[in-house]
Amino acid sequence: MRDYTRFINNKQKWKGENMKEKLAHRLVNNFKNKASKALKISSSEIAESSLPKSSILAAREYNDNLINDLESLLNSGEKVRLPDVIIVGEKKCGTKALLAFLLEHPQISGFHQEVHLVDTGDIIYDLKALLGHFARINHKSSKFLVTKTGTATINSYLPSAPAEELKKLEEKYLSESFEDWTKRVIFVDLVCDPVKRLLSDFQHYKADHPNARKINEHKFGKKSEFSEMSFDCFVNFHIRNHKNETELVKKMLRTSTFNFSKQLIHRRPNQTVILDGGTLQTEPWLEIKRLKDKIGLNAFFYEKRFGKREDGFWCVKKNTNSDAEDNLVCMPESKGRSKHGKETISDKNKKYLYKAYSQSSQALGKACGRNFSWFENF
């Protein structure tokens, strides 16, 4: 970004104070428009790109296992209970920590693993596999079933399934219709500082994931698009100079605009809970209380329920009277990468990104009536 301050001050010498303000206003707006274009901010749906051909076989194997579980449940005379609460995102905003915390609540059941809809190109087969995931958390006795299911699944795939086929699926496998379920399910959308999120996303792709499933391994570590790149280089090359804007780069940039969150509030205002991932990191009990109040959970996540692990991240205490380490439910060490990571960001790029993301974040704040913790960085 050009250093507009000097430019503005020079102009001021011969145009006066009023002109300076007008000029500044125009430059900022001009910059915002350019930045919006650079970030491809649009209201288009967020869609996961299809798997490379080499991964389709692995994806089929993955889905087949899930469908086996679905059929076993059906054979035992039960039907799938769909989740009551879905943590839909946003990626790298603390979604796994939120899920892990919630699963400690006595009224909540679920599955620590994230539920994906793995795209093999056959939507009904893929949806069946998704139901297989839900079959694995079919705890009838629990008041709330909670899952973490990415935005792409919710936004892109469910509505694109043919209605007739969907009807057959629900009649055979589900305890309620998709339609009834979509009217009652609560979407929890955790949003966070868009720049920190982008940095975290970037580091996630660069890191080695020894346990990555075959269907994903082409994205990470040494095979990652960014393996040889620093974050500053990523910003300069891909964002500021628009070079090699791959689907993945576009998706990473788009996620930080929180367009999905805005759509969710707009489409399902009574079923959406937007939480602040920044506050979840500093005072998790405050954010979880918002969800508790929305769905009517019993009190459990008060301040005493949390204890810090060595690096300062909060964990849930199984027993509030003990500070012993084995009493803490924490995230694996890989969560917290940004804090310990070697990646840095220059002040110039930081300023550029915060300016570029300011408008979309503020719009989200307005849409849900929240002053998010990261607004101080704009």
Ligand SMILES: Nc1ncnc2c1ncn2[C@@H]1O[C@H](COP(=O)(O)OS(=O)(=O)O)[C@@H](OP(=O)(O)O)[C@H]1O
């Ligand atoms: N309590 C606690 N423990 C550990 N980590 C925490 C916690 N609360 C929030 N975070 C932040 O969560 C970031 C990872 O976000 P996600 O779990 O949403 O990532 S993912 O989308 O599932 O990949 C992770 O980002 P990184 O630091 O980049 O790893 C953390 O900053």
